[in-house]
Amino acid sequence: MRTYLFDFDGTLVDSMPVFVTTMLKILDDTHTPYGEDLVKTITPLGLLGTAEYYVTIGVPLTKEEIIEKMKETMLDAYFYHIEAKPYVIDVLRALKERGNRLNILTASPHVTLDACLKRLGIFDWFDHVWSCDDFGTTKSDPDIYRAAAEKMGVPVERVLFLDDNLNADMTAKSAGMTVCGVYDPSSAEYAEQMKEQNDFYISDFSQLPAVEW
Numbered sequence: 021m022r023t024y025l026f027d028f029d030g031t032l033v034d035s036m037p038v039f040v041t042t043m044l045k046i047l048d049d050t051h052t053p054y055g056e057d058l059v060k061t062i063t064p065l066g067l068l069g070t071a072e073y074y075v076t077i078g079v080p081l082t083k084e085e086i087i088e089k090m091k092e093t094m095l096d097a098y099f100y101h102i103e104a105k106p107y108v109i110d111v112l113r114a115l116k117e118r119g120n121r122l123n124i125l126t127a128s129p130h131v132t133l134d135a136c137l138k139r140l141g142i143f144d145w146f147d148h149v150w151s152c153d154d155f156g157t158t159k160s161d162p163d164i165y166r167a168a169a170e171k172m173g174v175p176v177e178r179v180l181f182l183d184d185n186l187n188a189d190m191t192a193k194s195a196g197m198t199v200c201g202v203y204d205p206s207s208a209e210y211a212e213q214m215k216e217q218n219d220f221y222i223s224d225f226s227q228l229p230a231v232e233w
Contacts, residue, residue: 021119022233023174025165025197027183028126028133029063032112033140035102036184036206039063042093043070046086052079059206064159064188066127066152067091091131098132104140105204107225114229116145123148125168125181127159148172159188165195180233182222186210189218198233 030036040059047054054077062070071086079086116122122145126133130151137143148171155164169176176196183189184204193199201214201221215221220231 021121022115023121023123023172023179024115025123025125025168025172025179025181027159027181027185027188027202028124028128028136030184030204030206031182031202032104032108032124033102033136034105035098035136036204038094038097038102040206042090045093046074046079046081046089050079050081052077060185060187060210063185064127064191066158067129068153069127069158069160091129094132098128098136099139102136104142105225107228109140109142111225111228112142112145121172122146123150123168123172125150125152125159125164127152129153159183159185160191162191162195165192165197169197180231182228186214186217189214193218200228200231 026032029039043062062073065073067087067090071083074086075083112122124146128151133151134143134149137149143149150168152158152164155167157164165181166176169179177198179197180200181192181197182200182202184202184207186207189199189201199218201218203211203223219233222228
């Protein structure tokens, strides 16, 4: 039996275009300048962490107002349209049938996360479905990975963490997890770094069954 800890956006589901469009729209609408690495920076932060970051770079709204704008834009997509990435459902089903433990740790809030998983028919396949909100911190904090391992009841090094975000991968690795990078178009420019710095890298989920650790 193996223990998997999956990211959600860009790893299990093809939601990064919605995420990126939503986050950039708020900056564009408020005429707030931002750098090229913005998406890489905010992806592990969750809505609250991103809202806090936006305030620091000059968005003229409160954290609460920013979060509400994010949710308003994303709800419809997560509730009705976002689909699983190729091979994800078949591979997760096979892993579950073999007795492996499946878990999720994501920056997305439960209001979008849970609804999307239930619509796809896979919510009940996971032992734990965690938002960063459940830990009161972000995926840029190594302690969140140690806390997740403790809650799963396994040593941190016995967990395979999968994420399409380089920052999250590096942080999980620094916390002691075994890490598998996942390709997504939104992070394609970091693919070579992910291959070099992670324990494994997959271009899509059809390659996951061959990953042994």
